[in-house]
């Protein structure tokens with residue numbers, strides 16, 4: 401029987417995982433990438449991503465993150481690389497906030513160790529934070545920091561070692577479903593596949609205009625702030641603060657500075673990511689200053705570095721994981737809405753299973769797909 405031929409368009413966060421999963425299953429897998437795996441121009445730049453299993457939005461993600469945690473361990477083993485540093489993470493906020501209530505419920509149901517600190521204990525353990533009166537924090541020992549670029553590059557490398565091919569610097573111009581399968585067109589010609597997985601991040605709408613009504617593309621700013629005093633950040637874990645003052649922070653590896661990110665509303669639309677201005681404007685840094693001065697007063701509120709990345713959102717932040725509505729042999733993974741990295745190994749597995757037999761082992765039915773609209 402001939403081997404199943406699957407093309408993967410985009411070998412970024414999700415596409416590299418799909419390609420690896422396909423290659424492990426003996427599929428004839430071919431990736432196409434505008435740049436090269438591990439590049440910083442899409443959603444996977446900025447050296448760090450927060451890993452947490454505590455959900456703040458929707459408890460139905462819990463099994464996906466649990467499965468991802470298992471595959472992350474397999475990835476560490478297979479690559480021989482430390483792709484995550486798991487020395488704990490915090491979720492902070494008011495116990496009255498809906499996201500914090502979801503977080504408490506998520507921690508309680510998980511069966512994994514966690515601790516809840518009241519405001520006094522939070523101040524005592526992590527004096528870098530200046531919480532609001534009555535704030536609490538949930539400490540999760542298996543939370544931590546992901547290395548995003550290394551994860552993408554190392555996973556793509558594993559796929560190639562298993563026999564997958566990656567066409568680097570080969571942007572895909574068009575995808576067509578025909579009676580023979582799916583055609584992928586690049587500047588060097590056309591290739592035929594049985595199935596194609598599109599994991600093109602912020603470029604999905606340009607390649608598949610059918611998704612333009614669903615996906616909104618944003619240019620996200622990350623900003624890095626030095627500590628005012630030496631040693632100030634030595635013990636601070638990565639954290640996320642729930643709405644209404646949503647923000648997250650990750651210390652840099654030498655702990656001289658902290659990277660801070662804000663939520664969706666603070667970010668510029670980027671319908672055509674290759675044309676959007678990539679340098680942060682001074683006015684865009686004002687909300688960062690407010691957050692730093694209010695909640696992390698030991699940081700210098702003038703950033704020492706800013707960078708921008710491209711992320712794709714759906715209106716309710718549930719991603720599309722399923723077939724294209726008009727092309728059943730084209731699987732689309734898109735709209736990871738600011739929370740996709742921690743679960744990318746599980747999404748990659750589901751994407752590969754969808755391409756092979758249409759049946760992911762995990763329940764991804766609550767995400768968007770042709771059935772859910």
Ligand SMILES: Cc1cc2nc3c(=O)[nH]c(=O)nc-3n(C[C@H](O)[C@H](O)[C@H](O)COP(=O)(O)OP(=O)(O)OC[C@H]3O[C@@H](n4cnc5c(N)ncnc54)[C@H](O)[C@@H]3O)c2cc1C
Nearest residue numbers: 410412413414434442443450572600601603736740741742
């Ligand atoms: C600043 C920032 C901070 C974040 N923080 C966190 C966090 O702390 N924790 C967390 O879990 N998640 C976080 N996220 C979310 C997470 O990083 C994203 O959800 C995830 O990286 C999205 O992956 P993707 O595969 O959809 O996109 P990408 O990783 O951008 O991959 C898309 C790839 O497709 C390629 N491509 C596009 N078009 C074509 C084409 N026509 N032909 C060939 N190749 C093409 C691109 O070059 C790119 O490599 C954050 C996101 C951002 C931007």
